[in-house]
Amino acid sequence: MHRTRILDHAVLILGALFLTLPVVVAFMTSSHEAAAIHSKGLMLSPGGHFVDTYEKVLTRQGGFTGQVTGARMMMNSFILGVGFALGKIVLSMLAAYAIVYFRFRFATLAFWVIFTTLLLPLEVRIMPSYEVMSGLGLINTYTGLIVPLLASATGTFYFRQFFKSVPEELLEAARIDGAGPFKFFIDVLVPLSKTMIAAIFIIMFVYGWNQYLWPMLMTTDERFFTLMRGIKQILQVWIGSQIPDYNEAFALAVLAMLPPVLVVVVFQSWFIKGLTESDK
Amino acid sequence: MATIEIDKVSKIYHGGVPAVSEVDIQIDDGEFIVLVGPSGCGKSTLLRMVAGLETISSGTVKISGRVVNDVEPADRDIAMVFQNYALYPHMSVRENLAYGLKNRRTPKNEIEARVAEAARMLELGPYLDRKPRALSGGQRQRVAMGRAIVRHPSAFLFDEPLSNLDAKLRVSMRGEIKRLQRRVGTTSLYVTHDQLEAMTLADRLVVLNGGRIEQIGRPLDVYHAPASTFVASFIGSPAMNLVQGELHGSRLAIGPALIDLGQAVPTQGAVTVGFRAEDLQVATGGAAAHADTLPLSVDYVEELGSQRLVHGTVGDQAVTVALSSDAPLSGEMQVAVPLGRLHFFDAGTGRRLAWSTAETHRTTTTANLLETAR
Ligand SMILES: Nc1ncnc2c1ncn2[C@@H]1O[C@H](COP(=O)(O)OP(=O)(O)OP(=O)(O)O)[C@@H](O)[C@H]1O
Ligand SMILES: [Mg+2]
Numbered sequence: 001m002h003r004t005r006i007l008d009h010a011v012l013i014l015g016a017l018f019l020t021l022p023v024v025v026a027f028m029t030s031s032h033e034a035a036a037i038h039s040k041g042l043m044l045s046p047g048g049h050f051v052d053t054y055e056k057v058l059t060r061q062g063g064f065t066g067q068v069t070g071a072r073m074m075m076n077s078f079i080l081g082v083g084f085a086l087g088k089i090v091l092s093m094l095a096a097y098a099i100v101y102f103r104f105r106f107a108t109l110a111f112w113v114i115f116t117t118l119l120l121p122l123e124v125r126i127m128p129s130y131e132v133m134s135g136l137g138l139i140n141t142y143t144g145l146i147v148p149l150l151a152s153a154t155g156t157f158y159f160r161q162f163f164k165s166v167p168e169e170l171l172e173a174a175r176i177d178g179a180g181p182f183k184f185f186i187d188v189l190v191p192l193s194k195t196m197i198a199a200i201f202i203i204m205f206v207y208g209w210n211q212y213l214w215p216m217l218m219t220t221d222e223r224f225f226t227l228m229r230g231i232k233q234i235l236q237v238w239i240g241s242q243i244p245d246y247n248e249a250f251a252l253a254v255l256a257m258l259p260p261v262l263v264v265v266v267f268q269s270w271f272i273k274g275l276t277e278s279d280k
Numbered sequence: 281m282a283t284i285e286i287d288k289v290s291k292i293y294h295g296g297v298p299a300v301s302e303v304d305i306q307i308d309d310g311e312f313i314v315l316v317g318p319s320g321c322g323k324s325t326l327l328r329m330v331a332g333l334e335t336i337s338s339g340t341v342k343i344s345g346r347v348v349n350d351v352e353p354a355d356r357d358i359a360m361v362f363q364n365y366a367l368y369p370h371m372s373v374r375e376n377l378a379y380g381l382k383n384r385r386t387p388k389n390e391i392e393a394r395v396a397e398a399a400r401m402l403e404l405g406p407y408l409d410r411k412p413r414a415l416s417g418g419q420r421q422r423v424a425m426g427r428a429i430v431r432h433p434s435a436f437l438f439d440e441p442l443s444n445l446d447a448k449l450r451v452s453m454r455g456e457i458k459r460l461q462r463r464v465g466t467t468s469l470y471v472t473h474d475q476l477e478a479m480t481l482a483d484r485l486v487v488l489n490g491g492r493i494e495q496i497g498r499p500l501d502v503y504h505a506p507a508s509t510f511v512a513s514f515i516g517s518p519a520m521n522l523v524q525g526e527l528h529g530s531r532l533a534i535g536p537a538l539i540d541l542g543q544a545v546p547t548q549g550a551v552t553v554g555f556r557a558e559d560l561q562v563a564t565g566g567a568a569a570h571a572d573t574l575p576l577s578v579d580y581v582e583e584l585g586s587q588r589l590v591h592g593t594v595g596d597q598a599v600t601v602a603l604s605s606d607a608p609l610s611g612e613m614q615v616a617v618p619l620g621r622l623h624f625f626d627a628g629t630g631r632r633l634a635w636s637t638a639e640t641h642r643t644t645t646t647a648n649l650l651e652t653a654r
Pocket of ligand 1: 317473
């Protein structure tokens with residue numbers, strides 16, 4: 001009994017190390033100077049340049065135009081992530097609501113059409129989407145960054161499944177209680193979907209935060225650069241001497257990790273609370 | 281307060297057989313009507329058409345004289361209690377009770393007063409701030425009732441509201457529903473498949489079978505004069521004995537037994553004869569005056585405590601006898617049939633055959649009936 005427990009712990013510790021070490025290494029390395037990293041490779045011990053590196057990364061004007069700072073890129077990524085997640089949730093909830101609760105012709109067909117778009121990733125329709133956005137003059141705007149990605153088959157599918165599991169009697173009780181379609185949605189369906197919303201927010205925020213290809217196409221103006229592009233850019237553009245600013249790239253990577261971690265931590269507790277508390 | 285008139289109402293689900301056909305029911309103000317019948321007979325469908333949750337294929341439903349066929353459920357001034365309660369899980373009991381009123385823009389203080397009143401009536405005070413998940417089944421049931429009561433609707437509709445409760449709670453809630461309905465005097469339409477619940481709650485029963493009305497009447501009238509073999513076997517527990525017999529003159533042949541009815545009979549030839557298990561007695565020396573006897577071969581006995589149910593056969597037809605728990609038993613018994621309590625049904629259609637002036641008269645009023653029973 002005792003021996004297996006030690007073994008269990010060993011396995012768990014190994015697993016934990018395996019998952020956290022890269023993060024620790026990135027964090028530690030980011031607090032050294034570029035030259036030191038270049039000569040000694042990755043670091044496991046803290047260096048003495050934590051504050052100045054991070055401050056520099058967040059505030060230094062960079063890029064060709066000198067208009068973009070790390071903080072600015074972070075904000076852009078955040079706007080993209082949140083706008084993306086919220087927009088997807090709102091749109092897919094409304095779509096699922098229509099499919100599940102309204103009897104209109106071809107509702108099932110509509111659902112399957114939406115569902116099959118799951119098979120088409122963004123990359124497939126990226127050129128036509130770009131075409132449309134540039135035609136509308138939405139290049140280099142937040143609208144252009146966010147809106148074309150909002151339609152979500154995944155989200156619609158999850159909400160559809162969830163709405164279908166809500167007992168019919170709730171709708172009937174609400175109808176007798178004088179709640180119209182709008183009231184029922186706001187007063188009953190949305191509160192009941194809390195856990196689902198939290199789950200989808202986590203997924204979609206991270207997805208939006210990590211977008212790379214689309215922002216690269218849609219934004220040529222550096223004021224709209226996201227963190228993901230920034231990291232890439234450091235190694236290409238922000239070369240001070242011959243040595244790339246490894247420390248800054250690592251610092252930016254660490255910063256890029258923080259918001260998704262935060263979102264997961266916050267919404268996960270909400271999500272789990274919802275799961276354990278709610279009974280439909 | 282309201283009357284409900286259901287006039288030739290039918291429901292045909294797309295392309296299928298009618299779930300409800302040509303149903304007529306007139307419900308008086310304040311009356312408690314119970315729709316009873318086996319599973320799938322269309323009770324819920326009928327109720328839901330009155331509620332407005334299901335469209336009406338043909339016929340009209342009037343509430344307080346107004347045709348409501350095309351009126352939204354919320355505008356019919358009815359309240360409904362669902363089998364699974366359908367409480368809003370994310371709202372507290374108080375919010376659940378208030379929701380319907382809020383949607384009707386009832387003033388805040390009025391809502392508070394009505395919620396408080398309903399909470400007092402249903403003893404829900406301590407639970408007002410709890411979520412439904414933190415309540416027991418019986419308490420949820422009471423909240424569902426409360427949600428109906430606070431609205432002060434002109435009619436209550438219940439769809440098997442007690443069938444999710446355990447047997448004991450069901451009996452006490454049954455009493456509570458009856459008491460509440462008496463107190464607020466609201467017209468009620470109540471669906472159940474439990475004949476005992478139907479008997480105890482109803483002012484009048486509506487027995488449904490296959491979407492059609494078999495019989496409408498006061499519980500005791502239905503019990504004592506079932507209009508068909510279906511009603512006879514559905515109402516009352518244990519179910520009424522139904523056996524095939526032959527009428528020749530004033531004599532009735534049931535298997536090997538020949539009973540002299542000694543009076544006018546409704547028909548001649550093959551009939552279905554019905555008699556209740558509790559109307560049969562062991563024939564001893566001093567059997568009842570108008571009784572004749574049937575030879576019963578006993579198969580098995582069920583002991584219920586207060587009485588014992590003896591299952592056996594007369595000829596080759598199954599017959600059940602309810603006897604007091606101290607009645608003597610033997611393998612072959614003679615049981616006495618009180619002649620006044622025999623029911624005759626058409627052997628083909630199963631419809632009731634009136635069989636003498638005395639009987640027709642007896643079943644017209646409960647008072648008379650009780651007198652005869654004595
Ligand atoms: N939405 C529907 N579509 C098609 N047929 C239906 C629908 N709802 C009910 N039915 C059919 O109509 C008939 C009556 O159903 P209903 O639900 O009224 O029965 P019920 O008397 O309430 O039975 P139970 O006691 O089991 O609740 C059944 O044969 C059922 O299969
Ligand atoms: Mg039903």
